[in-house]
Amino acid sequence: MAGGPGGAGDDDPGGVHGAGPRGPQALRPRGARLPPGRPPGGGGGGRHPPPPRPGDLRRRRAHAGVYEPPEGGGHGDGHPQAHPPPRGAPGSAKSTLVYHIKRALEAYSRTPEGAIYRIQGYPIHESPLRAIPDAARPELAARGIVVDQHLCPYCRKRLEEEWGGDIRGIPVERFYISEAEGAGVGVFAAGEPNTQDASQLIGAPSLLGLQRYGAESDPRAWSWDGALLKGNRGVVELVEMLKAKPELLHYLLTTAQERQVPVDRIGMVDVDLVLLAHTNYAEYGRFLSEKRNEAIRDRTRVIEWPYVMRLRDEERVYRKMLGAPGAHLAPWTLTVAAGIAVLSRLQERKDDFPPLSSLKLYNTRYGANGYPENADDPLIARESTLQDYEAMRSRYPMDGKDGLSPRLVVDWISAAAVDRPCVTPVDLTRTALATYREGQAPLKRADLEALIKLFWTEYDAYVERVVQRAFATSFEAEAENLWRLYLEHAAAVLRNKKVRHPVTGEWVEPDTNLLRRLESAAGIPEAAARGFRQEVLALVGALREAGEAVPWDADPRMKKAIEQTLLQERAKVLRTTVSAYTPDEEQEETLRRVKAYLQEKEGYCPHCADWLLSYYAAKVRRGEA
Incomplete structure (x- = not known):
């Protein structure tokens, strides 16, 4: 992860924003791969966009394991690519990041560029391109359309019995990624081990289907509502994945490596999805310590997603x-x-x-x-x-x-x-x-x-x-006056000239005590005073040449010095007024103005304005202010 001030880095959190050599294509359903510039069609769908940068989240880095099927042709050849969002400490916004990824995917599927198509009436959103016979695929590949997966058992059954083996009869419709409708987004949350079951990932036989078709091995008798099947053509979120029982991790490993989901009694079902897994540091530590997890560990990448540090x-x-x-x-x-x-x-x-x-x-x-x-x-x-x-x-x-x-x-x-x-x-x-x-x-x-x-x-x-x-009710006016005095006297010293007295009108020597008092407050040693004065006057000249105003806070160092000087002059009056147990009429009026200022300028309400002055008065009485 690239680091940056205040957090884990402004750069792309590798794998979330176009991780791996394929960049943003990490979130593209891949029933068919189209050449660059070719419009999306069939079930190939176009590219899904990278998820939006998470703004006030981007400084948080978490560990995440995300398993994605291999991009290369065939089942399992090549190496599965890991695209991780987050694993991190509790409350570090891991789930929030995945939430935004899913919302971005849903939004993109509703744009012309993100159009995705499926065989009508099929619960796992099967790509119609998978119905193309193997013999015809080389010709398509020569045209830049690569299809390397096949129809699932359910659609093969329908193709044979409903459409007579003629793929031209297959009804096709556009569909939209939607977590609410279970379309292209599956979610598996690992709870207590005793409540975990494979049906949460791959579905289970349907009682109605069994009554109608008689055998669990008939694909039409299967429910097809497991998270790995619902998420086909999109994403599957695995919440606290490492709390899952080892036998359930087997399904995830097979999906990652083979791009296929092993469905009991039905066989292997080709899928086209991204697995997004997130977990906490404690679970990840236990996961690393178990030797039996080597195969899964080898197929993950880790992204640090710590707490916000800015x-x-x-x-x-x-x-x-x-x-x-x-x-x-x-x-x-x-x-x-x-x-x-x-x-x-x-x-x-x-x-x-x-x-x-x-x-x-x-x-x-x-x-x-x-x-x-x-x-x-x-x-x-x-x-x-x-x-x-x-x-x-x-x-x-x-x-x-x-x-x-x-x-x-x-x-x-x-x-x-x-x-x-x-x-x-x-x-x-x-x-x-x-x-x-x-x-x-x-x-x-x-x-x-x-x-x-x-x-x-x-x-x-x-x-x-x-x-x-x-x-300091007249603070701005006094600060502006002190700034003008500094500029006038600093320029006179540098030019070996005198300044006119504001009352008598006589020409007098510049007030070097005033200059040094302000410069000391700004942290400027006497040896560097001349250079500092030149810098300030150069800044003033540049602003005036550009036609800009020259306020008293134009130079940060002088701003600090002027504030400190004026506030110190008021310190004695301030302490006497705020610490008085029974303030007189003048002090009461001063406190009223102070409270009004706190509410109008500093964001206080009447309650906390009173509290602030009471807190400060107590500090004064204790000699802490």
């Missing part, structure tokens, strides 16, 4: 799973939840990539130049490069293969929302600790507490920033 993508997963929650979620509630979950999925660290640094590396998106793109996100590694990310991935390849499941985290959020108008980060973490039981995830309660404490430092830093912004 924090912002993990938040999106929660939003999708929650839908419309019954309570308001305070800002950073999902961020805290996602941060704890991502930290739990990290392999044990050495000193080279501490957990929080690793989380920020995963959350960073890098541009073509190898530097971070999402510079405004406080939870990225701003000073990192793509090389740093790749070094971490190489050093810790097991990241994402274990940890807290999204399902468990969403359960915490849902539980915290019960009888609450709003869920805050504190509500979330208290609920998580109150409901957590050993065994729910591969970490102990003490480990969960440590992860919460570790990420809480980021939340407290956010609280400090947002409360300071809320108290």
